[in-house]
Amino acid sequence: MELVFKRPECLIDVPFHFCPGCHHGIAHRLVAEAIDHFKIREKTIGVASVGCSVFMYDYFNIDVVEAPHGRASAVASGVKRARKDLIVFTIQGDGDLGAIGIAEGIHTANRGENITLIFANNGIYGMTGGQMAPTTLLGQKTTTSPYGRDFTYDGYPIRMAEMMATLEGSALVARVAVNNAANLMKAKKAVRKAFQMQTEEMGFSFVEILMSCPTNWGLSSLEANRRVEEEMIPYFPLGILKERKMADYL
Amino acid sequence: MNSDRFYYDVIVAGFGGQGVLAIGNLLAYAAMKEGRQVTFLPTYGVEMRGGTANCTVVISSKEIGSPIVQRPHAAISMNLPSLLKYGPRVLPKGLLMVNSSLIDLKEVSRNDVELLAIPVNDIAIQNGNPKLANMIALGAFAEKTKWIGMPSLFESLEKVFDERHHGLIPSNIKAIEIGAKFVQSL
Amino acid sequence: MGAIDAGCLLFFGYPITPQNEIPEYLSKHLPPLGGTFIQAESEIASINLLLGASATGARAMSSSSSPGISLMQEGISYMAGSELPVVIVNISRSGPGLGGISASQGDYFQATRGGGHGDYRMIVLAPSTIQEMYDLTCLAFDLSDKYRNPAMILGDALIGQMKEPLIRQKPEKMDLPPKDWALTGARGRKPNRIKSLYLQEGELTEHNWKLYQKYERMKKEEVRFETVNVEDARFIIVAFGSMARVSKSAMELAREEGMKVGLFRPITLFPYPEKGLYDISKQVKQFLTVELNTGQMVEDVKLSVDRDAQVYFYGKPPGALPPPEEILEEIRKYYK
Known part of the structure; x- marks a missing residue:
């Protein structure tokens, strides 16, 4: 029988710990497929951020360093500056990048560090138990916004991709979703593009993936997918926000 | 400076911008060139210009302990506040050099020290460059004390000045010489 | 450099x-x-x-x-x-x-x-x-x-x-030792992991x-320290960094006055030279700790010395730096 769907080589054969219906496993797979595609497993370094993404080293068959909360992009920059020949990526959550590590994220982009940052945006703190994130939507109830997010109290949800796109240092900025097959194919393309640009030394590549968190949203997997479509995408529009071509640098 | 065992220290003080640290730096480098043990310790206010600035230079034949000096052998006061602060601290029989262009000698309260009054700003202006007052002072001090030789002082200018200012070295050497001649003529 | x-x-x-x-x-x-x-x-x-x-x-x-x-x-x-x-x-x-x-x-x-x-x-x-x-x-x-x-x-x-x-x-x-733990890309070996999270x-x-x-x-x-004039000392100043220099001058001034003063200068603050101090404290029973603070290293000195040794403290909070004469004054106060 022909094998038409298999585990990417750079993922280890263990079940993900992620909750049922969570998109995190899909994000891992997209990254793994991109690494396999470019055959760079043996020179890729992963930077594990704090949050649900921290167990990266249990799943990826590559060298991994764990960063303090919010500091993943600074750590990734450090790895890259020490070893320009390595491919470096990190997956940061919305709390990690949008709140505690926003300075490191923005300055990493602004310096045009030649790394890939996958931004996992599910609008909530998953690992610590469903608290409000900088990307939590207005009106959304969380364990620390029990009456729903109110901008007079908590400010507005931050659009990270748009912010990254304004910086001269960023080379690729995209926002994708994985809630249905069509979006997933686009996401796969964007992630692959991000790694391709790094191998071509084009500079900072950023892919925001809108994700579900059924457990902390209090929804079933399918309901959560629908919520991504109906509530998140209207506020966080999908697409390639910025793509530098080699000619831009000449 | 001919004896084998010696120890000297000086506090140089004035406004920031008067070139006080340059005086200390040059003294220290020159002494180092002559194979002496030396420390140079600057302290200054948070302002880059116009604040207070002073530095302590210790020159010795053996390893220097404290770079901080309570009662120095000599003090160079480039302005009144520094005379009032450091004048009283000079050791008896020590050397108190004051910039008499900016300091009224009536302010000097010590009669147990050797007073060397040099109108460094006036001399600098007479010689065409008011910015070189600190070099006049340095020349006068070096000539008076003989702690270090003039050749090593001139060589040190290259070390202390940033390369882009090396063009100014000849005029600085001249100012040092003018300061030294002023002392000889006293 | x-x-x-x-x-x-x-x-x-x-x-x-x-x-x-x-x-x-x-x-x-x-x-x-x-x-x-x-x-x-x-x-x-x-x-x-x-x-x-x-x-x-x-x-x-x-x-x-x-x-x-x-x-x-x-x-x-x-x-x-x-x-x-x-x-x-x-x-x-x-x-x-x-x-x-x-x-x-x-x-x-x-x-x-x-x-x-x-x-x-x-x-x-x-x-x-x-x-x-x-x-x-x-x-x-x-x-x-x-x-x-x-x-x-x-x-x-x-x-x-x-x-x-x-x-x-x-x-x-x-x-x-070779840095075989470093992240260099998992080529021909198992992946290396650098982490501080341990949940099992x-x-x-x-x-x-x-x-x-x-x-x-x-x-x-790795303990490193410097001693000066401890052989015949009856009184030891303990100080590190910049204060050790000022203390060294104070020690010389004290010697000129006939007081047998020595200096103990920790170079490694961790690991602290506990044993070095303890060994000296079996002979010398008076210690003066000098610091540019209101008393921190003095705790380590007290923990290190023999139990019948006296540990005095002279500290200066930030501001004026103490000249050697000030420390000499303290030595005179306690020296027996």
């Missing part, structure tokens, strides 16, 4: 007085050598850039001053937990808070007790001359690699701003005991 001669080509830092001379020097001299200097957006970013660089096995350093060092504590704790080598220079200033830019030894506790969260230690070296600033920087890189542990050079504004002659002679490099039952206990063993080994093998 010491850093470059120790083969460190990576520097990440953020401006703060009174240590700006270090990054200014390195921003000029590293790039021509093929090195990298980055002025990061904060000390938090600096220490994490270091974490990443160190994870690849490269030698990297930063320098800062007290408030900046406080911001780095999170990263230092992670690096201690992840067993990553790094050299951090603290040209300490006065606190608490914004404090001032004058010399202070108020960061002794922070440096020697770990500083960040968790049960860890840092190698802490305290230079008292410019020559030592150079020599100990080279040593810090070796020790930090040897133990896979952060090392700190603890200086102060006095050492940081002072100039004195330096003989630039590369010290011999230690025989160091018993894992973290084991990890902490392992770190403890390392600190104990440092205590056995």
